[in-house]
Amino acid sequence: MKKAGKIWIIGILICLEIILLPWQVYGEEVQEPDSLYALSAVLMDGDSGRVLFEKNGEEQRPMASTTKVMTCILVLESGRTGETAQTSAYAASMPEVHMGAREGESYGVRDLLYALMLESYNDAAVILAEHIGGSTEGFADMMNEKAREIGCEDTWFITPNGLDAQAETEEGVKIHSTTAEDLARILRYCIRESSAREEFLEITRTPSYTFTDSSGNKTISCTNHNAFLSMMEGALTGKTGFTADAGYCYVGALEREGRTLIVALLGCGWPNNKNYKWSDTRKLMEYGLENYTWQSFAQAELPLIPQYLPVENGQTEILGVPAQVAVSLEELSQEEGMLIRKDEKLEAVVEIEQSLQAPVKEGEKAGEILYQVNGQTWKTREIHTAASLEKIDFPWCLEETLKRLVFAP
Structure with missing residues (x-):
């Protein structure tokens, strides 16, 4: 019974060490240089x-x-x-x-x-x-x-x-x-x-x-x-x-x-x-x-980025279906990066439009990814629209109305 109890205690300590290890490394205190001669x-x-x-x-x-x-x-x-x-x-x-x-x-x-x-x-x-x-x-x-x-x-x-x-x-x-x-x-x-x-x-x-x-x-x-x-x-x-x-x-x-x-x-x-x-x-x-x-910006964990953005007043192929446009990310080289201190973390913050206003042109900026350390941005990566989408106008409305009249049962 005593042996079993010791095993349980050891097991708990090992689990705690595994859980706390990342925090210990991330929170490791760094001593900055002192007593420099230079003014x-x-x-x-x-x-x-x-x-x-x-x-x-x-x-x-x-x-x-x-x-x-x-x-x-x-x-x-x-x-x-x-x-x-x-x-x-x-x-x-x-x-x-x-x-x-x-x-x-x-x-x-x-x-x-x-x-x-x-x-x-x-x-x-x-x-x-x-x-x-x-x-x-x-x-x-x-x-x-x-x-x-x-x-x-x-x-x-x-x-x-x-x-x-x-x-x-x-x-x-x-x-x-x-x-x-x-x-x-x-x-x-x-x-x-x-x-x-x-x-x-x-x-x-x-x-x-x-x-x-x-x-x-x-x-x-x-x-x-x-x-x-x-x-x-x-x-x-x-x-x-x-x-x-x-x-x-x-x-x-x-x-x-x-x-x-x-x-x-x-x-x-x-x-x-x-x-x-x-x-x-x-x-x-x-x-x-x-x-x-040194850490590449490409190594930073990206938050979830929507594949499509809704487009207000945008033309659609199916009446009643909300208009949307696909987005794409600006290319990011593995060679781009910076020095990170062992108690710091490189974070990627996404700032993207909730919706776009038609008309939308392909390649239009829809947002950006901010690569930050301690809240300071060191690299920005743009998010663009991957296609164009025209605005709902009278000619489009007339064309859609005629389609429905022609194909009406």
Whole structure:
């Protein structure tokens, strides 16, 4: 009897464990990163653009040479990397870090991009900006236009190299600045959306590069100073920066097991703390890898969607039968998805019309499916009508009446 009682108790405990297991996993507490050195920090999903973690992520701050990420992508997208650019007096006057270009010297545009991204040379940035934009002011306009285009509302570029600067605008005095969120968004554009993304990755991942000026008399050797590239498995790209106002800054990306993570750091210490940025970058990347997995939107469980929708005042083949039209779903690729934290759930919410008003055209939007995490929508999928249906009108009524008269017994 005692043995039987123990078996019953064990059985009940096993059943409870099975029932509660999903809740235990779903409700598992996730510890967010703390004690970061950076004044502003963001961890972003490189695929969806979703901010996975932020610390003062929308606070505007100077960004130093991480500016050169935007300079590089604009030059690549210009399609003029095969050209030669000449050094102006202004470019030659740039402070360190510089490659020592002298007024009148010419360099290949593509060569200068390696000098820009590997060694972070300030004169290389100005030579490129003047060549592509006509002037540093013209190039800054291009930078700000691109920033608005990709959704960076709190970024303002003045220089192509990230040196601390301020300028008078119609809105008042602005400083050369961005936010950690905008900076992450800029790098995401460079590696995911830009037509020049492959070239960008090729340049920024190169360990070393050597070139000469157009005359062949001057040789420049560049070494990549992005220590993150050898710090973590899957490290993809990145750019460091430092000025007196900005402090140490960094933006970098990692790709591992179908996940792309982007870290942006602003104000991450001042001398002698140049390694703080690597500590923060590792901490944020590890947090993302440990707590987030990629999930396709197609994996979300769909609520019941009606196959047909009633159509008010719509023509029917049989008198007295309510008019209706079939609906179809917009195609959804298995490749579309986002990073989901282990205590979160991707949900599909259907918003669809209760009825339609005739006339109805094939392909007309009848509703949509919202793919949400914590109530925030990250993907919408439209529901369309699969056929057309005309409105009841006098000619149709006359035709139906005549049919009934002709076929009446």
